[in-house]
Amino acid sequence: MALLSGGLSFLVTIATIGCIYGLLTLGLNVHYGYTGLLNFGHVAFFAAGAYTSAIVTMPPPSTVTNASYEIWFNLPMPFGFPVSLAAAAVVGGLLAFLIGLTSVRLGTHYLAIATFALAGVFSDVLVNEAWLTNGSFGMNSVPKPARAMLSADAWQLAYLGFAVATLAGTYLVLTRLMDAPFGRLLKGVRESEPAAKTLGKDANVVKLKSFVIGGMIAGLAGGIYAHYLGSVVTAQFVPHVTFTVWAAMLLGGAASNTGAVAGAFLVVAFEESTRFITTLYNWIQSVLPEVLSGILPALFGPLPNNPSFIPSMRFVVIGILFVLVVRYRPEGLFGDPAEIDALGEED
Amino acid sequence: MTGNSPTEDSPAGNGTDDSQDLLEVDGIVKSFGGLVAVDGVSFGVEEASITGLIGPNGAGKSTLFNCIGGVYQPDDGEIRLDGEPIQGRSPTEISRRGLGRTFQTPETFRGMTVRENMAFAAKNQTGERALGALLRPGTVREEEAAVQERVDETLDFLELDHLADDYASGLSGGQRKLLELGRVLMLDPEIILLDEPVAGVNPSLTDDLLARLRELNDRGRTILFIEHDMDVVMENCDRVVVMHNGQTLASGPPEIVQEDERVVEAYLGGYD
Amino acid sequence: MVLDNLLQTVVFGLIEGSVIAVGAVGLTLSYGVTRFINFAYGEFLTYGAYLTVFLAAGLFGSSLPLPVAAVVAIVLVGLLGVAVSRVFFEPISQRGALPLLITSIGVSFILRNMLQGWVGVSAKQLPVPLMRRQDYFGLVRLTDLELGVIVVGVVTMLAIHLLLQRTMLGKRMRATSGNRSLAEVAGIDTTNVVRQTWFISAAAGALSGVLYAVLFSPFRPVVGFEYLIVIFAATLLGGIGRPYGAMLGALFIGLAMNFGSTYLSANYTRAYAFLILVGVLLVRPEGIRGGEF
Numbered sequence: 001m002a003l004l005s006g007g008l009s010f011l012v013t014i015a016t017i018g019c020i021y022g023l024l025t026l027g028l029n030v031h032y033g034y035t036g037l038l039n040f041g042h043v044a045f046f047a048a049g050a051y052t053s054a055i056v057t058m059p060p061p062s063t064v065t066n067a068s069y070e071i072w073f074n075l076p077m078p079f080g081f082p083v084s085l086a087a088a089a090v091v092g093g094l095l096a097f098l099i100g101l102t103s104v105r106l107g108t109h110y111l112a113i114a115t116f117a118l119a120g121v122f123s124d125v126l127v128n129e130a131w132l133t134n135g136s137f138g139m140n141s142v143p144k145p146a147r148a149m150l151s152a153d154a155w156q157l158a159y160l161g162f163a164v165a166t167l168a169g170t171y172l173v174l175t176r177l178m179d180a181p182f183g184r185l186l187k188g189v190r191e192s193e194p195a196a197k198t199l200g201k202d203a204n205v206v207k208l209k210s211f212v213i214g215g216m217i218a219g220l221a222g223g224i225y226a227h228y229l230g231s232v233v234t235a236q237f238v239p240h241v242t243f244t245v246w247a248a249m250l251l252g253g254a255a256s257n258t259g260a261v262a263g264a265f266l267v268v269a270f271e272e273s274t275r276f277i278t279t280l281y282n283w284i285q286s287v288l289p290e291v292l293s294g295i296l297p298a299l300f301g302p303l304p305n306n307p308s309f310i311p312s313m314r315f316v317v318i319g320i321l322f323v324l325v326v327r328y329r330p331e332g333l334f335g336d337p338a339e340i341d342a343l344g345e346e347d
Numbered sequence: 348m349t350g351n352s353p354t355e356d357s358p359a360g361n362g363t364d365d366s367q368d369l370l371e372v373d374g375i376v377k378s379f380g381g382l383v384a385v386d387g388v389s390f391g392v393e394e395a396s397i398t399g400l401i402g403p404n405g406a407g408k409s410t411l412f413n414c415i416g417g418v419y420q421p422d423d424g425e426i427r428l429d430g431e432p433i434q435g436r437s438p439t440e441i442s443r444r445g446l447g448r449t450f451q452t453p454e455t456f457r458g459m460t461v462r463e464n465m466a467f468a469a470k471n472q473t474g475e476r477a478l479g480a481l482l483r484p485g486t487v488r489e490e491e492a493a494v495q496e497r498v499d500e501t502l503d504f505l506e507l508d509h510l511a512d513d514y515a516s517g518l519s520g521g522q523r524k525l526l527e528l529g530r531v532l533m534l535d536p537e538i539i540l541l542d543e544p545v546a547g548v549n550p551s552l553t554d555d556l557l558a559r560l561r562e563l564n565d566r567g568r569t570i571l572f573i574e575h576d577m578d579v580v581m582e583n584c585d586r587v588v589v590m591h592n593g594q595t596l597a598s599g600p601p602e603i604v605q606e607d608e609r610v611v612e613a614y615l616g617g618y619d
Numbered sequence: 620m621v622l623d624n625l626l627q628t629v630v631f632g633l634i635e636g637s638v639i640a641v642g643a644v645g646l647t648l649s650y651g652v653t654r655f656i657n658f659a660y661g662e663f664l665t666y667g668a669y670l671t672v673f674l675a676a677g678l679f680g681s682s683l684p685l686p687v688a689a690v691v692a693i694v695l696v697g698l699l700g701v702a703v704s705r706v707f708f709e710p711i712s713q714r715g716a717l718p719l720l721i722t723s724i725g726v727s728f729i730l731r732n733m734l735q736g737w738v739g740v741s742a743k744q745l746p747v748p749l750m751r752r753q754d755y756f757g758l759v760r761l762t763d764l765e766l767g768v769i770v771v772g773v774v775t776m777l778a779i780h781l782l783l784q785r786t787m788l789g790k791r792m793r794a795t796s797g798n799r800s801l802a803e804v805a806g807i808d809t810t811n812v813v814r815q816t817w818f819i820s821a822a823a824g825a826l827s828g829v830l831y832a833v834l835f836s837p838f839r840p841v842v843g844f845e846y847l848i849v850i851f852a853a854t855l856l857g858g859i860g861r862p863y864g865a866m867l868g869a870l871f872i873g874l875a876m877n878f879g880s881t882y883l884s885a886n887y888t889r890a891y892a893f894l895i896l897v898g899v900l901l902v903r904p905e906g907i908r909g910g911e912f
Contacts (some may be wrong), residue, residue, distance in 0.1 A: 196467070319726065
């Protein structure tokens with residue numbers, strides 16, 4: 001590919017992934033931030049959307065290597081693109097509806113475990129039902145819309161533009177929803193279910209609606225992700241995704257849509273930039289004066305020479321982020337302390 | 348004493364023979380494990396009355412409230428609102444049928460402002476449905492303006508207007524009681540059940556609050572409230588129901604109940 | 620033939636049930652005194668298995684015989700549990716269950732990925748010999764190791780029973796679990812009880828991890844996190860905070876998983892555990908042994 005010059009290309013990638021995670025975080029924020037639902041299975045909605053987009057747009061298996069999937073719709077690009085995304089959102093919402101049906105009646109902690117485990121079961125399904133998902137080979141020929149009409153660089157930029165527009169649109173829709181009485185309804189259920197019920201609101205229906213809306217947004221994010229990467233593989237949809245989104249939401253501030261987007265960009269930028277750690281480490285060593293050059297290795301030793309070191313450290317930092325935000329700044333960067341303090345005291 | 352004076356004296360322990368009663372509690376039983384908290388309580392609450400529910404701690408008053416409000420499902424007995432049985436129905440449905448209530452420990456929305464707490468209770472809002480909120484902004488705005496006007500009126504009435512934009516988590520216990528009452532008023536129910544509405548309320552506010560309850564009653568609202576303070580009950584209620592050990596000990600106009608021997612023995616003994 | 624197969628499946632269910640029971644009892648004990656669900660609990664399993672491998676391989680000096688390595692690893696993980704509690708959970712213990720639960724997610728990320736960053740993602744296994752299954756009563760076939768896992772499981776359950784019923788610590792734990800402020804009024808140093816419980820809980824997790832590693836080698840650093848679902852299922856099934864319920868739940872889950880994989884499909888082992896849990900929760904949200912959550 002004739003790439004944009006290195007740094008710029010990197011920024012475009014970060015921004016696009018940032019938009020996708022921004023959507024995921026907005027969705028989770030509807031669940032937890034506004035409704036108080038402890039959704040620990042967010043990745044399942046994301047995966048549902050991504051796989052839906054892949055299934056509705058993948059070409060026949062006969063034209064793809066290692067293909068064993070039996071359902072495909074081969075919707076033509078670019079016009080199939082909006083259909084594909086709509087389907088992704090619908091399926092994400094549908095899965096959320098089903099998980100919600102079993103789970104919204106459960107108390108906070110049971111809900112956390114139920115969503116966590118249902119997402120685990122869902123990922124088992126993705127791995128094992130190759131007729132639908134092509135198993136662990138994944139769906140690797142998801143078309144990139146309008147790719148044929150544009151150069152690689154132009155497509156990257158155009159897709160970023162589309163991702164930004166979708167994120168902005170979703171943000172505006174959610175802002176309107178949350179500023180309306182609907183948002184008040186969600187918050188009331190978050191604060192006290194007994195009170196909400198006593199005031200004539202059906203808390204379970206409210207929670208189900210919240211589940212579906214957040215699930216639809218995550219499904220949409222999945223569709224955008226599938227068409228961006230051009231491939232969907234089970235290994236992309238691990239619990240780490242759920243908790244990365246959680247980290248983004250906590251950092252940005254629960255119950256703040258601005259915070260959700262900001263948190264997502266910060267976390268994605270951090271994760272993507274960790275690939276430079278080794279380079280940075282070596283560079284620091286090389287520029288340090290001779291006398292000092294022994295200090296870093298003495299302090300940290302040589303960085304372990306296994307390929308998972310950097311990704312692992314990235315998640316250690318995510319873990320530390322959880323701990324620090326919860327302890328020292330529960331409202332995150334943009335949350336409202338009065339609102340979130342009370343959230344922490346729930347049950 | 349305002350408005351309705353009692354027109355008839357039901358015999359103690361049996362107030363359900365009056366078909367005019369808005370709320371009828373008929374032989375309600377509720378036990379937890381082996382412990383019987385409510386053991387066959389029966390009484391009626393006349394429309395447009397203020398009825399006081401009294402009894403010593405552990406008499407089962409709050410449990411009964413939770414049975415009426417749908418939080419607990421009674422083991423036996425019937426509860427009728429406007430002649431329709433409501434026992435075992437969900438709190439949501441009971442509320443929608445016109446019963447508003449408060450809790451012994453106020454269940455305010457702590458992470459929301461007083462104003463948001465109040466507005467939450469407004470019924471039938473287009474903007475409470477996701478599509479309504481998105482597609483009919485004009486209607487939502489109009490309805491919301493009306494809701495906010497009622498919120499302001501009610502907050503004025505309860506003298507909470509200066510706290511409108513404070514978070515409920517910052518309110519005192521008494522203010523939370525008032526806020527809960529305010530929310531119930533926003534709900535505009537046929538009958539209001541209040542669990543110790545003046546407990547913890549600043550003494551200077553207590554008289555105001557009671558005056559407001561009577562004022563509400565003057566406007567036709569039916570009120571049933573749990574209270575410990577005998578003077579409060581005697582001065583403000585049209586009728587009194589006395590509970591003891593999960594059963595109805597007596598019911599009737601305060602001056603009659605006050606004289607009832609069993610009541611004096613069980614509850615008022617040595618009171619005054 | 621059919622009967623043999625059935626019995627064999629029951630026995631495999633009991634074996635895995637023993638592994639789950641040790642972990643579930645550990646998790647439920649710590650829930651009893653801390654009142655939050657610890658998502659970092661799976662890492663105790665992982666650390667137990669890995670430390671045993673390392674100690675047996677002589678990573679810290681001379682190599683230890685496997686049983687000794689396991690015991691040392693279990694004690695070390697117990698201490699790790701106490702350290703984790705003091706560093707991460709005690710400072711926010713007054714803030715309610717939600718911050719604690721979310722913090723435990725962070726702790727699980729830190730522990731798991733520290734290990735992974737250090738040892739990599741490649742699989743490890745315990746130096747246990749390959750064994751032939753022997754016939755028992757002409758009905759079921761077991762290796763000595765599998766038999767050993769059941770024995771260790773049963774002994775652990777007995778030990779925990781005696782701990783809870785016969786020792787002062789057990790009584791203090793039950794008192795703290797029942798009502799912490801009342802226990803404090805009664806003069807119990809609940810902070811200390813919580814720490815001791817963390818030790819027992821984490822050590823039980825490590826033992827569960829070792830047993831798992833004995834049965835299901837090889838394993839990776841995500842082993843405990845992935846098995847967490849199964850442990851949760853058993854714990855909740857038994858009614859969280861209830862040690863005897865957890866034991867019962869574990870046997871149930873162990874049987875369900877093995878019956879499911881034998882007679883339905885081996886691809887969905889975790890799913891059976893979980894679907895049973897969801898089913899039970901919908902009917903009896905308090906678990907099979909009842910009680911408040």
